[in-house]
Amino acid sequence: MNPNPNPDPDPAKMPTGVRPQTPPEKQAWKATNDDMEAIAEERREEGWDVVSMPTLHVNPANREDDEEELSGLAFILPNNHAEDFEDAYEGREFPEYLVYRREVKESAFLVLELIDPDSDTIILISGRYDLQHARGTIPSIIEQGEIAIYLQTIDGTRLASATYDDYGAFVPTPDGDDSE
Numbered sequence: 001m002n003p004n005p006n007p008d009p010d011p012a013k014m015p016t017g018v019r020p021q022t023p024p025e026k027q028a029w030k031a032t033n034d035d036m037e038a039i040a041e042e043r044r045e046e047g048w049d050v051v052s053m054p055t056l057h058v059n060p061a062n063r064e065d066d067e068e069e070l071s072g073l074a075f076i077l078p079n080n081h082a083e084d085f086e087d088a089y090e091g092r093e094f095p096e097y098l099v100y101r102r103e104v105k106e107s108a109f110l111v112l113e114l115i116d117p118d119s120d121t122i123i124l125i126s127g128r129y130d131l132q133h134a135r136g137t138i139p140s141i142i143e144q145g146e147i148a149i150y151l152q153t154i155d156g157t158r159l160a161s162a163t164y165d166d167y168g169a170f171v172p173t174p175d176g177d178d179s180e
Contacts, residue, residue, distance in 0.1 A: 057127070058073050060073060072150065078154070079153050088121060093116055097112065100113070108172070111125070137171075146167060148163050149161065149170070
């Protein structure tokens, strides 16, 4: 895989295996990125400093893969967005967050909004993960009662991580109630 992938959210320009495969998924990915940019513009108009970026992909992260870490989702950022993310994230707390999620076919599409009211900074990150691949991770997330979110580059360099109690905002729950 190209170490400097194109961050363009156009599905046709994404690496094979990462891009949404069906026309509805391609439309949902475009809509997710359009939504992220609309949120960014709205927040800027409200006076926030906003950084927005699409991910290459979101991977399920299973506890079994590493006993030291919690199960959750790993948001894979393009290398050329890593510095922007680190500049916006460094030295801030981001105690608030919002998650916007929709499911289309076998994919979940997310916009994660990290909010630091003390510095008037917001980081918006869009992502997509395959629901079939996440089905093995979801029971572990439910059992641990929280979800870990990892932000990293394609080579695995960890940029940040956080845990959230409201795992139902990120993943569908088996009973269909995605809220805690």
